[in-house]
Amino acid sequence: VIKTNSIEKIYKTGKINVCALRDVSIEIERNSYNSIVGPSGSGKSTLLHIIGCLDTPTKGDYYLDEVKVSDLKPNKLAQIRNKKIGFIFQTFNLLPNLNILKNVELPLLYAGVRKKEREERSKDVLQKVGLEHRLKHKPNELSGGERQRTAIARALINNPSIILADEPTGNLDTNTGKGIMEIFNKLYDMGHTIIVVTHDNYVAKRADRTINIKDGKIVD
Amino acid sequence: VIKTNSIEKIYKTGKINVCALRDVSIEIERNSYNSIVGPSGSGKSTLLHIIGCLDTPTKGDYYLDEVKVSDLKPNKLAQIRNKKIGFIFQTFNLLPNLNILKNVELPLLYAGVRKKEREERSKDVLQKVGLEHRLKHKPNELSGGERQRTAIARALINNPSIILADEPTGNLDTNTGKGIMEIFNKLYDMGHTIIVVTHDNYVAKRADRTINIKDGKIVD
Ligand SMILES: Nc1ncnc2c1ncn2[C@@H]1O[C@H](COP(=O)(O)OP(=O)(O)OP(=O)(O)O)[C@@H](O)[C@H]1O
Numbered sequence: 001v002i003k004t005n006s007i008e009k010i011y012k013t014g015k016i017n018v019c020a021l022r023d024v025s026i027e028i029e030r031n032s033y034n035s036i037v038g039p040s041g042s043g044k045s046t047l048l049h050i051i052g053c054l055d056t057p058t059k060g061d062y063y064l065d066e067v068k069v070s071d072l073k074p075n076k077l078a079q080i081r082n083k084k085i086g087f088i089f090q091t092f093n094l095l096p097n098l099n100i101l102k103n104v105e106l107p108l109l110y111a112g113v114r115k116k117e118r119e120e121r122s123k124d125v126l127q128k129v130g131l132e133h134r135l136k137h138k139p140n141e142l143s144g145g146e147r148q149r150t151a152i153a154r155a156l157i158n159n160p161s162i163i164l165a166d167e168p169t170g171n172l173d174t175n176t177g178k179g180i181m182e183i184f185n186k187l188y189d190m191g192h193t194i195i196v197v198t199h200d201n202y203v204a205k206r207a208d209r210t211i212n213i214k215d216g217k218i219v220d
Numbered sequence: 221v222i223k224t225n226s227i228e229k230i231y232k233t234g235k236i237n238v239c240a241l242r243d244v245s246i247e248i249e250r251n252s253y254n255s256i257v258g259p260s261g262s263g264k265s266t267l268l269h270i271i272g273c274l275d276t277p278t279k280g281d282y283y284l285d286e287v288k289v290s291d292l293k294p295n296k297l298a299q300i301r302n303k304k305i306g307f308i309f310q311t312f313n314l315l316p317n318l319n320i321l322k323n324v325e326l327p328l329l330y331a332g333v334r335k336k337e338r339e340e341r342s343k344d345v346l347q348k349v350g351l352e353h354r355l356k357h358k359p360n361e362l363s364g365g366e367r368q369r370t371a372i373a374r375a376l377i378n379n380p381s382i383i384l385a386d387e388p389t390g391n392l393d394t395n396t397g398k399g400i401m402e403i404f405n406k407l408y409d410m411g412h413t414i415i416v417v418t419h420d421n422y423v424a425k426r427a428d429r430t431i432n433i434k435d436g437k438i439v440d
């Protein structure tokens with residue numbers, strides 16, 4: 001379902017040039033459970049952003065469901081993203097001025113779902129991640145792990161076929177983290193495709209396949 | 221060196237009232253290595269902020285080096301903080317418009333250290349955490365784990381006697397995390413007092429003493 005062909009990503013900011021990914025070619029099958037591991041700064045988040053249609057490579061091609069995504073215009077890219085992909089950011093990226101009930105509703109708002117249904121589904125997924133007692137809190141009125149779980153809830157609410165998670169348990173104690181892994185397991189059983197970037201060995205081991213990255217390259 | 225007496229912390233925001241800590245009384249000795257563990261949302265960051273003079277309790281007293289800190293005015297509190305405490309935030313709290321060399325210099329700037337020495341010491345501690353090749357990057361031009369290491373460098377540059385670390389390895393792979401733990405070990409050997417909030421069992425086990433928190437209370 002996901003196919004990258006010699007992806008290269010160079011960040012160019014002012015005088016700074018950083019080659020974050022070089023010659024990355026991977027194929028990920030539908031309904032597979034994958035983990036991406038590697039040292040800090042090795043290019044994992046960069047790769048996940050390209051797979052998630054949130055960034056474009058400087059060289060190479062990316063095919064999602066056989067469509068050459070690397071060629072698409074921004075609004076077409078956004079459409080595909082909203083429909084097919086649930087992205088959990090390493091830095092959560094919650095909107096600071098909305099409470100978490102409204103933050104989690106956002107993907108449904110973009111999908112044109114009506115208010116009453118949005119609210120019910122938002123409450124439902126927030127209850128799944130153990131945050132039903134925090135619905136009216138804004139992100140800065142939460143603990144680190146509660147913000148992380150809010151980001152997880154928002155990524156899952158639209159039932160996307162592809163779930164991309166960047167360090168989803170980094171701020172969670174072992175038990176709460178296991179609860180999140182159980183949610184991912186259920187989604188995998190229901191046919192979803194899962195890609196988790198993680199430093200947590202427990203999380204990496206549950207994947208069928210682990211992709212190793214070092215200095216922007218895939219290694220075995 | 222640190223003594224809290226029946227600390228209570230209630231967050232009051234609009235209609236929301238959350239009791240984050242209740243009746244917390246702990247004593248921490250000079251030159252000890254402590255970890256604080258507990259479920260997500262249990263009050264760990266709240267307790268660390270009070271110990272770090274970044275927040276005040278709603279009830280109870282806090283003594284730092286036998287001074288009743290809970291009574292002090294904000295500017296006196298800031299003085300003590302800058303001199304004695306190095307705080308590593310769970311959310312890093314780096315200044316977005318400064319590169320990391322300048323971000324890490326900040327505690328020395330407040331301490332009145334001259335430009336040339338600030339720059340040398342900043343480079344030195346950034347090299348210790350493996351970021352010598354990223355000095356001119358701003359925080360948004362870094363990976364998650366690189367931001368975390370920048371926050372660690374900034375907390376350590378003034379050689380504070382008390383180091384408070386909130387989930388310092390949450391975004392780091394095992395090897396990079398071990399490197400950070402080595403730095404903490406050396407500081408402990410040199411007489412510093414260390415308190416680490418962590419979900420990482422490896423990190424918690426290295427402490428001489430572990431404080432368990434659940435629902436805002438200390439448990440055994
Ligand atoms: N500004 C605030 N207003 C209201 N409630 C808050 C505020 N900040 C934190 N809380 C609540 O206080 C409780 C304790 O928060 P704290 O950040 O101390 O937890 P924690 O143990 O550090 O959690 P984690 O492991 O997830 O980082 C949480 O349940 C949180 O929702």
Ligand SMILES: Nc1ncnc2c1ncn2[C@@H]1O[C@H](COP(=O)(O)OP(=O)(O)OP(=O)(O)O)[C@@H](O)[C@H]1O
Pocket residue numbers: 011012013016018019020038039040041042043044045046047090354357360361362363364365366391392393
């Ligand atoms: N906007 C940017 N400009 C310049 N360099 C960047 C930018 N964003 C990231 N980098 C660099 O690209 C490299 C890869 O970053 P990436 O975020 O993909 O790493 P990562 O593997 O996710 O690391 P971590 O495990 O620490 O989160 C890093 O060394 C980083 O410094």
Ligand SMILES: [Mg+2]
Pocket residue numbers: 044045046090166363364365
């Ligand atoms: Mg990353």
Ligand SMILES: [Mg+2]
Pocket residue numbers: 143144145264265266310386
């Ligand atoms: Mg916390």
